[in-house]
Amino acid sequence: MIEAALSGLNTTLTLPVFVAMLVGIGIGTFVAVTPQGLGTPLAYALLIPIVIQFDPAVAVAILLGIGQVTNTGNTFLPVLLSVPGGAGAQAIILDGYPMGRRGEARRALGAGFTASIVGGLFGALVLAVFMPIARPMVLAMGSPELLILTLWGISMVALLAGPQPIKGLMSGALGLVLTAVGMDPNTAIPRYMLGLPYLIDGIPVTIVALGIFAIPAALDLAIRKSGVEEEPVPLVGSLFEGVSDTFREWWLVLRCSALGVWIGFIPGLGSQVADWIAYAHAAQSCKGAGDSFGKGDVRGVISCDSTNSSREGGSLIPTVTFGVPGSFTLGLFMLALIMMGITPGPSMLKDHLDLIWVMIWVLTFSAIIGGMICLVLINPLAKLATLRYSVLVPLIVMMSCVGAYATTRNVMDLILLMLFSVIGYLMRRFAYPRPPLLLAMVLGPLMEKYLFISVRAYGLDLVTRPGVLILLAFVITSFIFAMWSRPQPSQTAVKEHP
């Protein structure tokens, strides 16, 4: 294990991988700061068709660089404009924006960035500690256990689809059916190909990702024809005061970081609820929170940022060990790995341990470098928050078309992109959650493979295997925890009227 850790460090410090990580950090900062926090899923959807052309370590460095630093940069919008900086930075508004209005924007940002650095390091550390413990356990798993874990990943996300779990499950089922399109690998029977040879290898998941996420994001900007509506609060106050606030509240930072790792570990909980759970924890446990929280208490910002950042490391645990994405974004990350011929899960632990260590090191370095960049370049980055829609829309559409067309270089790629753009737009408009669809498309082929092997080898006895029973108990427990952790009505109400 130590050899793999050192080999991973060596690889991370090679010029191409390190530069790729810096590129990822730059892109991640950009998407986190631009209007409405365009976010990691969009960046991943746009970049996966490109990064899979590179060496896996380079691709991992770009994608995880983006993922980690987005959790740092997403503090800008809530503090300066009272706009959620993507899904994971909604609760920050509650105290970050009042601080900004009070002339303490730099203090809030300084505290948030520093908490993100510490949280990111904590997440990477837990991932590093967990690897040697999990490896023998995961390698002992068979297809039935892996089938249960895959089902767990899809259904958790679907069940957490807010107040509409049935729509979430339907979205997941749609994604699973779409994976059946193309030549059946077991019988060589063409399934749902509609006579189109283009579909022989199935529907390209990258095009689906671009269609249901990237184009609707561009569409949203094009429809509103604006970036942000309000004027940002003045960027004044003491950055250093925020940094020292975080170190003074070290116990809160550690507690919230641990919470972030746990939330990240459970597939489906992800960033959408992490900041709310952390905020609720801080509001309940901090001295005098009843009077100060919601009115500009720096501890509110610190709790959200440390949780958000550590969540990335926690989410990678089920992703690389069980092959179950810990978050939707990591589902896209997993897709990139699969497209490069690396299947996360037991086989990755066996054959690509050094790549897992590259991930750990990239998380570590990008947490530090990303946080430092945000602290040092605070003024120019704040200006990005007011970028116009007329620059962003063609950029997103162009990148989407490039990504889609690079798949097979057939005009059908673009037609498929249009089709899934319409589906994505309608799903978003009528509140059908899109992440379960995409996660199902990523996990579907694995699930079918495990189902086929399990049924062939064990028949109905597969449900009586001790490993399956233990995992089922674990799955049910995490379901209960997940449902219990859903944001309460009051939290959601605040989200809409900060």
Added chain:
Amino acid sequence: MKLAATSAITFAFLLFFIVTVALAQGWPFVARLFPWTIGIAGIILGVIQLYRDLTGWWPENEGGASGLQVDEVVENRLPLSVEVRRAGVLFGMLAGIALAVWSLGFSVAMPAFVLAYMRFEGRESWPIVLLMTGITILFVTVFFEQFLEIPWPEGVIWHWLGID
């Protein structure tokens, strides 16, 4: 009983799952096992959701959460006609891109789109428009064709004119 656009979407989902199961009927067991398992589950879920949409049973905003926790919240403050028109413009542009890629080739179609959108839809100044168009040309040709060595197919129009 109430009919709304959301019921139509649910019905489309349900229809999709029914067709999925029906089409797999003649396949060998191994080939239809997965689509049938998922398709039948989808039909059951679709029927429940449709009943929910039509009767208002188990309202969607029960529990107070107005948005989806695993997806973005749509906050639409514009009239429907404006939204449909602007969405139509962008989808029309996408169709135009597909047509331009087929006829003119990708390396011409993408910069042309960026220029047209920024100048005529976004009303950006010429220096910014030209800068972004230049970046697009560099990205599409230099990065993809030279660096990644992914050549884009030429448009058919150049073939017809004999200059490909």
